[in-house]
Amino acid sequence: GAGVSQSPRYKVAKRGQDVALRCDPISGHVSLFWYQQALGQGPEFLTYFQNEAQLDKSGLPSDRFFAERPEGSVSTLKIQRTQQEDSAVYLCASRQGMIDTQYFGPGTRLTVL
Amino acid sequence: ILNVEQSPQSLHVQEGDSTNFTCSFPSSNFYALHWYRWETAKSPEALFVMTLNGDEKKKGRISATLNTKEGYSYLYIKGSQPEDSATYLCALRRIKAAGNKLTFGGGTRVLVKP
Numbered sequence: 001g002a003g004v005s006q007s008p009r010y011k012v013a014k015r016g017q018d019v020a021l022r023c024d025p026i027s028g029h030v031s032l033f034w035y036q037q038a039l040g041q042g043p044e045f046l047t048y049f050q051n052e053a054q055l056d057k058s059g060l061p062s063d064r065f066f067a068e069r070p071e072g073s074v075s076t077l078k079i080q081r082t083q084q085e086d087s088a089v090y091l092c093a094s095r096q097g098m099i100d101t102q103y104f105g106p107g108t109r110l111t112v113l
Numbered sequence: 114i115l116n117v118e119q120s121p122q123s124l125h126v127q128e129g130d131s132t133n134f135t136c137s138f139p140s141s142n143f144y145a146l147h148w149y150r151w152e153t154a155k156s157p158e159a160l161f162v163m164t165l166n167g168d169e170k171k172k173g174r175i176s177a178t179l180n181t182k183e184g185y186s187y188l189y190i191k192g193s194q195p196e197d198s199a200t201y202l203c204a205l206r207r208i209k210a211a212g213n214k215l216t217f218g219g220g221t222r223v224l225v226k227p
Binding site for chain 2: 041045106
């Protein structure tokens with residue numbers, strides 16, 4: 001079956017631009033996670049949704065970062081007024097229940113010039 | 114140990130050789146340890162989910178062990194092949210973490226030389 005997909009796969013933005021990153025989870029998966037992976041580091045948690053409810057956004061680095069999942073399926077991570085330190089790979093993962101493994105998409109590589 | 118740590122950061126292995134590397138993690142509030150394999154330009158692939166102290170899991174030539182009391186897990190690759198070249202990530206899931214989010218180590222980058 002189809003896995004988690006993300007788009008775009010690569011994004012180059014000029015500093016100060018707004019960007020929107022999309023995640024299509026596996027159909028029927030209740031939980032959705034966003035992670036940020038900076039160069040040379042492991043992925044770090046950004047935010048978590050259960051259906052359409054954003055239950056944890058403690059990892060969002062600033063108020064320029066905003067995530068939504070309005071219908072409990074597709075999710076969008078928006079970054080306003082991008083900065084160079086936002087350059088990273090943004091990973092999305094979905095999970096069917098509370099005890100299952102997380103399945104990851106291929107990530108979006110964001111480069112802010 | 115306060116964070117999830119992996120060592121070494123990278124290693125080169127000759128084709129046919131076996132290798133292993135370590136994931137260390139805080140043992141308090143342990144729920145599960147995940148291992149992922151991440152090849153360039155692909156999605157991280159789930160290898161194992163380990164929950165019990167003493168767990169041993171195997172998938173083909175790759176196996177893993179878990180010690181929750183001392184807070185470490187080993188991943189072994191037997192008879193390395195070029196297709197094993199990837200970054201191997203471990204991730205900790207803790208009991209009290211909201212949503213059971215994963216806390217990742219920095220990864221071990223494995224390069225298998227033909």
